[in-house]
Structures are given as C-alpha cells and as structure tokens.
Amino acid sequence: MIKTEFFETAVLLGYYGSEAGGLFGKKDNVRKYWEDFSIKDLLKPVVLEIVNRKDKIRITDFGCGSGEGYELITHISPVERPSKKDFLLFAGQIEYYLGIDISQAMIKQGESLYSNKKNMDFVQADLSKEYPFQNKEPFDIYLSTYSSPSHLTEAEMIRLVEKVLTHSSGHSYLILDLLGKYSPEWPCYWSEQKCEMLPYNMSWLQLPAVLKPEKVESYYVKYWDNLSIKKIINDAAAKLNKIVKVSTKDRSIFVGRHIDTGFYNSYPQPLRYQVNRLFDRDYEGKFQSMYADTSYLDCYKNIHPIAWERIKNYQTKWNTVIKLFGALVDNNNNLIKELIETSDADLSEELKMLTWLGRNSQRFPVDNFWASVMGPQLACVLRNLEMNLPEGIGCGHGLFCIIEIY
Secondary structure (H helix, E strand, C coil): CCCCHHHHHHHHCCCCCCCCCCCCCCCCHHHHHHHHHHHHHHHHHHHHHHHCCCCCEEEEEECCCCCHHHHHHCCCCCCCCCCCCCCCCCHHHEEEEEEEECCHHHHHHHHHHCCCCCCEEEEECCCCCCCHHHHCCCCCEEEECCCHHHHCCHHHHHHHHHHHHHHCCCCEEEEEEEEECCCCCCHHHCCCCCCCCEEECCHHHHCCCCCCHHHCCCEEECEECHHHHHHHHHHHHHHCCCCEEEEEEEECCCCCCCCCCCCCCCCCCCHHHHHHHHHCCCCCCCHHHCCCCCHHHHHHCCCCHHHHHHHHHHHHHHHHHHHHHHHHHHCCHHHHHHHHHHCCHHHHHHHHHHHHHHHCHHHCCCCCHHHHHHHHHHHHHHHHHHHCCCCCCCCCCEEEEEEEEC
C-alpha cells in the first residue's frame, strides 16, 4: 500500500503547484533546465514518430500529479529551425489525455488547472490494483515521469506492463521513468535483492535545512536496473505475443535529489545546488564546490564493475569541465590547452566552446557575464555529457525507459 499522506501534505504546502524555479524545491532550476529538458528530448522522437503518421494523439499519464506529464509533452521544441510552431505537439493535436494518480489532492488540483480542457480527464486510482485506462480506447503513449512507477512492487509492475501490452493496439509506446538502483546517491541499496521495496524520502524538499534522519519519514519504493526492467518487459511481450523494443537512459547521475542531502551515502555534495546556481542568471556558481567525488563508491569496483565504471567515466569528464572553467577564471592558458588536447573529440569540442565564450566576454553586453552567460553554458555542457552517455544501466536518480510496442 502506498502511503499517500506525504504527497497530500506536499500539495497543501504548494510543492506541486506551478511555482517558479529556483535554487531549492520541487521545481528548482535543475528540474526545469536539466531534468525536464532531458525528458522532453527523450520524448521528442516518440512524439515526432506518432504525429508523422497520425493527426491526433492519445495519452494516458500514470502518476500524473496535477498534469505534469501533459505539460512536458506539450512543451517539446519543434525539430525544424526556424519553426512556425512554438512546440512539436500543440494542444489541438491531443485527442484525449487521461491522468491517473493515487492522490485525490493532486487529481483535484489537475481538474482545477485544466477545467477548460474538455479532452482531459483525471481519475484517482491505485495502479497496483486498478487500471482505469482499460475502459478507454487504446492510447498512443502510456506515460510516466519522475519515478511514479517505482511505487509498484515487481509483481505489481509485471501486472501493469501486461495490462498495457494487452490494452495497446498497433504501434504505441510505454514510457517508464524509474528510480535507478545504482545511483551514487544510495550505494547502500546497490547489493539489495532485486524484489525488495526499500525506503525513500523527500527530505530534499526541506533544503537548505538539514534534517536529522530520525526526523524524516520514509515510504517504500522499488529501485531498478536496466536488466531487471528489460526482463519484465520482454517476458510480458513473449507471454502476450507482442513485439517490443526497449531503450533506456540514465537521468540525473550527479544532480539527483539526494546528492546534496547525503541521506543514503553519508557523503553530501552540493552538486545540485551549485548547478541550480549556474542556471540562475543572478548567481555565479561556485565552481570550486562542483568537483564530483565518488571515492566512497570504490569498495563496489569489483562487486558492481559496470555501474562503478560508468559513474567514474562520467565523473572524469564532469571534473575535466570544472577544471577548465577554473582555468578560464585564472587565465591559465597552459592548462586550458592541455585539457582540450588530451580530451576525447566530443568533450574537446565542448571545452573549446566554453573557452571561446570565456575569451570573448566583451561580445556579451550583460551585467554579470559569468552569471548570465558562462554559468548557464557550463551547466548545459554538464547536462550534455550525461545525455550523450550510452544505454542507461540504472546509475542515475532516474532510469528512463522507452518501450516501443508493435
């Protein structure tokens, strides 16, 4: 049974409203400019494929909150530049949207926010045992975002996947956004048994306050790796005689919600906070505090080598970018040259771009060049490094799965 009181309270406190981004909170700058951006980028080819063969699109949103999936999918930038459209998918192309959530408070908020939309319905339901989408015509996208399916046990996930595969018709997509098992936020869970539901909390909502563990309430969720979720999908497809194609991406490796709290690794690092500062044009990010340190994971090198190596490789590139930024601040041209020449081709190009910006500040008539131009670009480079990583394995806060159903 999912404990909903945490979410009811979060709604009442305004964490699930339409508040602006910032340095802290549910909808901080990282959420808006990194996580939302990454999810929309992953959804873009899905939406593009559908709108190229259909005039209208049908979407059901699992764990919809107050309609956050709707906001994401209707604010994907168009492919062509310049474009006559603001977004790839405009509201008129949505034939029907069905939002499903266990929280009555979120359902009521969604109904209020979209009361003028006749093609939108919100239904309270527990997806561990209720499947209201079955009463509707098949959907083009069965959507979830921000770890909502991780509230399900493995057995409940299997049932949901089977219900979706059975309900789907023709070419459609199931999107699962799950909590990643091998995130550097919670190495304490890396070796836990695959079927276990394990504690999670939203103490990050209270930042910058530091809360004692005994003061924080938790609820139980499932943490996933790519092999486990792929097995469930492929087994269900074989059982139901469906053809599927599964792809995964790691999301928020060093900017996950609990990187700053250190709640599950006893090694807090202000990485998300500093990236929030980079994205905020009023603040200069403190790059000296942005070096990622994952030495506390070295004991897992031989136990979970694939996850460990993925994180270490990303850390090396992340820290190279931070080091170059510092060299630009210090006008250390020898170090800048060395970093550019010794990096792989893709990273080298990113470093060259940052170097050009840093050396051409006079071209940008802004009040604070480092806050307004260099900071956001540094954050985007770090984001690009993550987005360009190979197939996801579950080493980020989120494991984003796209299941194409034929």
